[in-house]
Amino acid sequence: MERPLTGRMHDDGRPVGFDEYRRAGGYEAARRALTEMEPSAVTELVQEAGLKGRGGAGFNTGLKWSFVPTGDDAPRPRYLVCNADEMEPGTFKDRLLIEGDPHQLIEGMIVAARAIGAEVGYVFLRWAYRKCERRLREALAEAREAGWLGEDLQGSGFDLDIHVHVSAGRYMSGEETGLLNALEGGRAVPRSKPPYPQQSGLWGKPTVVNNVETLCNVPHIVRNGAEWYQGLSRAESGGTKLFGASGRVRRPGLWELPLGTPIREVLEEHAGGMREGYRFRGLLPGGGSTDFLVDEHLDLPLDFGPVQEAGSRLGTGTMIVLDDRTCPVGMVHNLETFFAQESCGWCTPCREGLAWVRDLLGALEEGHGHADDLELLSTHCDFLGPGNTFCALAPGAAEPLKSALQYFGDDFRRHVDEQRCPWKEA
């Protein structure tokens, strides 16, 4: 099984250095993109490969790039922003990619920047990722030294520099427009789309925001072609994906697997199944802001389409497993506390609604639940839907709650009926 993203990484946690990366064929894709291919051909190739955004939304990356206005009268400068603000609960895949193989990301950014004609790149990095920052800065210096960044890259006439911006640390900074506002030095509040960042992004200029993992896929596509990339996958969407599992499984971790790998295979073969004495009850397939899947979904292939059809989202592909000795209400309360805290406060439903949800769940957990609280929670789920709120934060926050009410409704009702959390010691 090919593991293009993680195959070169060292088990002892050392990063892949510049020379090592070069020896493994690194920067060949960048060279090809800079000197042999038209920018539009790069975009077409990536589009054809079917690379879908790995940050959670799953939008075709090449298609996203194609919306950037090009041509002589197109606005300049243009920007490429790498979203490395990884704040999704349960998600740590981008960290692995940056820490383990920073040049892979840099090369991906060079190719992407070439495709959209961006002369400046930013890596918007989660504040807590200190090691990532260090390694990334070292790698950027190496790349610059070797002529892969700066002016006239490898004699191609193309200029690119990449800056690392360490975020102040808000979940909202991971939303692409909130990220752009934060990068401009403003409040991390989202922007209303349209206009999309490709038209009016960073400082009002055409901008593409891509996730770390997305960009890391790009060099491999350019090097090996779309067909190869499609062939990596066991499903409709191309490529491999980093899948993770956390919770009471035997071997929590992160694995690069073909897209379309069934959930059961990830859980049982890679995560080693449930820990002794714990029974599986459900999982959030792609981070905290996705809907629960339960037993009946375990044979689903982990790909964007099938997971969506099952009522959830592939999201970041890093699943959080709920076991029978953990209170589902408590788990959702924990998540909603996070989302309420991370609401930027721009729109009313998210700012006030999530805080209310948090308090309602807290009351259930404390044994103060009211009979009509469940209906009120359900109303919140409906009214925090897409379109009602300004951005996707609150709809995402509503997903685990809505599905928990669906699959674990009896547990919620027991909290009310017994006026206590049944999972807590009496």
Added chain:
Amino acid sequence: MRIHVDGRVHEVEGDGRNLLEVCLSLGYDLPYFCWHPAMDSVGACRQCAVKQFRDEDDTQGRIVMACMTGVEDDMYVSIDDDEARRFRAHVVEWLMVNHPHDCPVCDEGGECHLQDMTVMTGHSVRRHRFAKRTYANQDLGPLIRHEMNRCIQCYRCVRFYQDLAGGTDLQALAAHDHVYFGRHDDGTLESVFSGNLVEVCPTGVFTDKPLASHYTRKWDLRTAPSVCPHCSLGCNVTPGERHGELRRIRNRYHHDVNGYFLCDRGRYGYGFVDSDRRVREALAPRGEDTPAQRLDPADAVRRVAGFLDGDRPVAGIGSARASLESNLALRRLVGGERFHAGTEDVLHACARRAVELLRGPVRAASLADQREADAVLVLGEDLVNTAPLSALSLRRAAERRPREEAIASGIPVWHDAALREQMQDRHGPFHQLTPFGNELDAIATTARHAPPLQLARLGFAVAHALDDDEPAVDGLTDDERSLVGTIADDLVAAENPVVVSGASCAEPAVQEAAARIAYALGRRHERPAGLSLVQPEADSVGLALTGAKPLAALLDSMEAGEVGTLIVLESDLGRHVPADRLRRALEGLDHLVVVDHTAHGTGLRADVVLPAATWAESTGTFVSSEGRAQRFVQVFPPAGTTRASWRWFADVGRGLGRGDLDFTAVDDVLEAAGDLPHAEELHDLGAPVPADERVPRALHRYSGRTALAADRDVREFPPPADPDAPRSFSMEGFAPDAPAAATPEVWSPGWNSVQALNRFQEEVGGPLRGGETGRRILRPDDGGTPDPIRIPDASNDEDSTAGLIVLRRWRLFGSEELSAGSAPIEDRADVPTLDLASSDAERRGIEEGTEVEFGIDGARSTLRARIDPTLPTGTVALPVHAPDLPPPAAWPARLRIGPGGEGS
């Protein structure tokens, strides 16, 4: 285009409008918070949700925010849709989660947009049972009270404060359900437009602090349409009175003038009306130490008539802060040849010349024109301090070019956040050539500071660059020539250029140069440039139009004993004339009569002082610097024998048996205005109220009328009649057919806040229904092109041995006579300073705050130094009309620093 709203079909103008403003214009009740007609849409509050359907057959539809949805032809929407209704009710329920529900003790109660919207959505039962979040409030200074617990986070305050007014010290802070709108630390809000927060805030977070000190509810106020008396722009205001005391000023919308906003001087300057310095009865003063003798009004009038009934010549001094009618009545009483202006000569000369210039081949730029401008030249005028609403309007102008580019890139006109993202901090052409810097420097493409004569010369050079027929200016440096070229190019390239200047540098050549630029542009363009010439006071232009003679000439003849009796209308001459000269002149008189509402030094020397009504207590006309004659309507009857100044003159006239002064209503006085341009139109200034209708000054909810004085007398006396206007001083009266402009307070069923204005406009943000009021009586081409003046020589400026060139610094808070007596304005006024250029201060070893002794023409004073890095070397700026700082005897003045004035 056509839109379908709940099955009804409406023909609407699309034109890039959003669904919310269209629905409001159509009269639908659709609740909203974050949208504001002057600030457009950001989509934050989610309150204006409606259902949009794909087409006629779509029954599902989807929720959209009306403010973030452009109107399209043949679109189907529903406001009534059940899901949309339930969502809107839920949004209010969310907003009320943390709201303190303290309406009974909240100053906003009864005129609160949040109350209105809550009722409109039907939310009434609270389901939230957890603790409310609370905030610490801040002391924001003397004008604004802060109560953050009431906040619903609509973000309007910071959007107004930062985006429109250019302020930086009010910010959105923190996040999630703890967003805080305030300053980093307690302290007075820096913006001179902070008072607008009271009206912009949809609830009681920012409330009117001076109002709180004598609080009354909106429905207990008597109000009338009025005009601000505190500068020459003529912003429309709504003063409110209760118990004979003025309680507050609110903005009154005028589409072409102030729009939605006021400056803080206009909003908080009214304290002079209830000042303890008010003259409340006719008096015969007996010097400073002895109380004045009270006079029976009839006796006072007899005495004044007696002074006039002799052989000795009589003269009158008119006032730039009095109504046009009072000036006209005095002019008629004393005769036009003996009617002089109670204003420093140079300023009066500027105003008179401005009248000629604005009747030349150019249009006077209204504030609306200034908001619409796409290239700006400010020549000589410190607008932030002399005409703040002009500064606010020009901020909008500076955004026009980048805004239009952003719109051209496909962003809807209402999509404010997206437009601003595209605009970044780019600005259109904005050239500011002023003696020293102000807040507008930050948005100016060039900000150049020089003494007035040099500014005038640069201005004339721009005119020459635009049109060779304008005389050339010699001796410019390369740098100056390049600046002149840039300015000329920018003005020519613009669609709607405006040139803004005025009298505040007291150098007539400055506004002359501005006019020449506008004329030259007019010859280059099909549309001439707009020209704005700011004057110092509310009726400076009105006084100029009366042809009042200069003050100095009168002082000379007074000193020579050639004047028997002098009547001074609403002027404290000590503000305009050096003390010695004034004393000598007054000593030459037989009798001095002062008619004013406020006691001052001139009044102390009078034989008779007659108590004048303030603008709030009388009806009259101010002519703005734009040449717009506007009627201010009496808000409440003054106490006792106080009356409009012109009524005293009419009484004196009757005492003298003068039939030509037998005025009984304010419109009668306009008979004396025959020589004014378009005088016949002055009779139609107010909103026309149908003959059988009467506009009440009190709202129908006015309370306590029969109980107010019940401790003294249980009888209810009829309110006085109003001879000047078809209005009642009570809640009686009904005027369903009167135009919106006649209505002092906007109110409509379900709309108790200032947002009710939507119901009074032809369309949201447009002119008032039934037409705007006021007449422009200075019109293009009425007077031909005034002859050019000779271009002044500025070489004297270079003579550094004569001392430092004195520049006038008009202070928004403190330099204007009436507002300076208002407590909140006094609180906001800076301590007067002697402002020095950095280089001059350094050379003399003077630091910020150093006490500096200085002399002008031998007169010694001491002030603390302030270093102003924008001041040109060789100049100092002195505050205009600062307490204890007499004006220089002659202009242009030079100042020497150091004891005895030996230094330079």
